[in-house]
Amino acid sequence: MQLLYQGKAKQILATQDPHTIIVRFTDTVTAGNGKKRATIPGKGALAAHISMRLFELLSTQNIPTHYIRQLDQQSFLAHKVQIIPLEVVVRHYATGSITKRLGIPKGRAFQPPLVEFFYKSDELGDPPLCEAHIYALGLATPHELAQIVSLAQRAAALLSDYVAQRDLKLVDMKFEFGRTAAGALLLADEISPDTMRLWDARTDESLDKDVFREDKGDLLRAYQEVARRLNLTLPLSYLTRSLSASGEGQGEVEGTGEVGTGEVGL
């Protein structure tokens, strides 16, 4: 199968049909624009299953997404889109970059949720954008941006309610959108603990990529816990495999250099 893009944590493969692609989740985890990187066996399948469940949920609520159906433990079939290089972040609680950029205390609730934009560019370090920047860069028209914001707000609210019923707090998340050849706007990429922050509703313990970013413990266990709470049907080995048993802790750390050229930040 032809590899169309090699992302940091995913691959995009061609199919026989020019209108569909395969999204394949790898076991690679990166942070800090690829500066920190590890391989954690089982992570790809967990992120794929969580993503598939959440895309299915959004589809049932009339959010147009690129997801079509599961192919195997680490892959799904999706509509082919041209990704808009815009990261749309919706925040329900302050943490991460916003606490550093604006000095807002960690844990402060945003009501209504805060919507922020970032330019998806590894070379520029994903800088924040305002609406005027988006038009100046020609990333979207005002009509499209209104659609994008409305879809992101609706998706965030649906996901937040869904995980709240499973004792999880949706702290923030990043969405990406794309256009099909026919011009339809679809929610694309992935929706997993690699791209959103989930805290245990009682203890505020991180159950997402912050475990890796901040060396807070065993990433696989965190993702397994999310999968359990969402009642996902994965082969038991994915839900029970313990990295600590192999003595690896955070998996195999592959170096701290920059990501090689030719990689696409998917």
Ligand code: C5P
């Ligand atoms: O780093 P920051 O606090 O801005 O991240 C906000 C949210 O967006 C987090 O859930 C993070 O995982 C996600 N994100 C992402 N990809 C990026 C930047 C942020 O998935 N390149």
